[in-house]
Amino acid sequence: MKHLSKAVRLSALTVIVVIVAFPVYVTVTTALLPQSDVVAGRLIPLPTHLTLDNVREALRSAPLVHQYGMSVAVTAVQSAAQLVTAALAAYAFTFPHWRGRGVAFALVLATLAIPGESLVIPNYELATGLGLRDTLAGVVVPYLATGYAVFLLRQAFLGLPREVWEAARLDGCGHLRTLLYVVLPMARPQVITAALWCALSAWNGYFWPLLITDSPQRRTIQVGLAQLAVDQSTRPAVIYAGTLLVLLPTLLLVLFGQRYLVNGLAGRVKA
Numbered sequence: 001m002k003h004l005s006k007a008v009r010l011s012a013l014t015v016i017v018v019i020v021a022f023p024v025y026v027t028v029t030t031a032l033l034p035q036s037d038v039v040a041g042r043l044i045p046l047p048t049h050l051t052l053d054n055v056r057e058a059l060r061s062a063p064l065v066h067q068y069g070m071s072v073a074v075t076a077v078q079s080a081a082q083l084v085t086a087a088l089a090a091y092a093f094t095f096p097h098w099r100g101r102g103v104a105f106a107l108v109l110a111t112l113a114i115p116g117e118s119l120v121i122p123n124y125e126l127a128t129g130l131g132l133r134d135t136l137a138g139v140v141v142p143y144l145a146t147g148y149a150v151f152l153l154r155q156a157f158l159g160l161p162r163e164v165w166e167a168a169r170l171d172g173c174g175h176l177r178t179l180l181y182v183v184l185p186m187a188r189p190q191v192i193t194a195a196l197w198c199a200l201s202a203w204n205g206y207f208w209p210l211l212i213t214d215s216p217q218r219r220t221i222q223v224g225l226a227q228l229a230v231d232q233s234t235r236p237a238v239i240y241a242g243t244l245l246v247l248l249p250t251l252l253l254v255l256f257g258q259r260y261l262v263n264g265l266a267g268r269v270k271a
Contacts, residue, residue, distance in 0.1 A: 027247060031055065031240040054241035061231060061238065064245060066217040067224035070136070071203060074220055078140045079198035086149035086194060091179045093150070094157040095165050105154070111147040120211065127212055134214045142208065146201075149194045156190030157183060196257045200250055221246050 032050040058064060092098075093105045123142040132138030160183065168178045184191055209220040216224070225242050232238040 024247070024251070027240055027243050030237060031244040033237060035235060035237045054237045055245070057235075057238050058228060058232075058241040058245065062224050062228045062242070063216045064221060064224050064228070064242065067219055067221045068245070070139075070218060071221040073136055074139050074205070074209070075199050075202040077136070078143050078202040079195060081140065081144040082146050082149050082198040082202075083191070083195050085145040086153050086198075087179065087184065087191070089145075089150045090153035090157050091175070091183060093154050095162070095178075095183075096175070108147045108150050112151070120208070123208070124211060133212055134218050136218075138212045139205075139209050139220070140202075143202070143205075146198070149198055152194050152197070153187070153190060156187040160186050192257065196253055199253060203250060 026045060029045040029047050031054055032047070032052070033045055033054075034049055034051055035054070037045070037049065089108065093101060093108075119142070127133060127138045127141060130141075132141060164182060164186070165178060168182045173182070204222065205220065206222040206226070210223045210226075213219045213223070216227070225239075225246050228242045229239050232242075
């Protein structure tokens with residue numbers, strides 16, 4: 001019975017892996033196949049006669065290089081800002097006692113229940129009024145803080161021994177020094193998890209960058225990929241090549257950070 005249960009779990013896991021990995025395999029293989037092989041059409045493309053012509057054509061037909069740089073800049077600035085604000089807020093909600101702390105944290109959690117679409121018009125009017133339309137600042141300013149990262153780091157900080165914080169304060173460490181040199185190193189796995197989550201969210205942003213930018217060079221790679229799909233609608237291999245370029249950073253982040261994404265949330269990774 002035990003072996004049967006193990007076989008069932010292994011079979012279910014295999015099916016899930018195939019379902020998840022199959023779209024990635026199709027994207028990578030189709031992007032590297034000659035256009036003629038793609039047009040011939042196979043349900044499961046075979047990696048024969050691989051070429052980088054589709055990737056070069058995708059880079060030529062759209063300003064993907066500029067958009068790639070824009071996406072990298074947006075991801076770096078936005079995720080760094082979210083991580084900094086989340087760490088400061090989570091520290092304030094965990095260690096020092098102050099009146100109204102619970103109410104303030106409840107308000108932060110309430111922001112998670114607000115649909116992002118309901119904030120588009122106010123954010124658009126604010127960014128336009130400040131002259132930030134079609135700029136990097138216009139893309140990142142509405143997302144300099146996020147309630148989920150605050151919640152994630154606060155839960156991590158709650159699991160730390162309060163005695164360590166009290167000892168640091170007794171030794172004369174200020175709040176900022178305590179956060180940087182005591183709290184964050186002890187919660188490193190959860191901090192990395194929050195950083196990866198912020199980076200993935202920033203990289204995959206589409207609707208807001210599309211709305212707030214006008215020139216192709218100021219748009220992110222996600223918006224550029226959508227335009228590429230329209231311009232190259234008769235050449236699916238080129239579209240897959242553009243998709244591959246967008247997929248690679250997120251794939252690498254997940255592969256190298258999966259240990260923290262999976263175990264960091266559960267607090268099982270030792271710093």
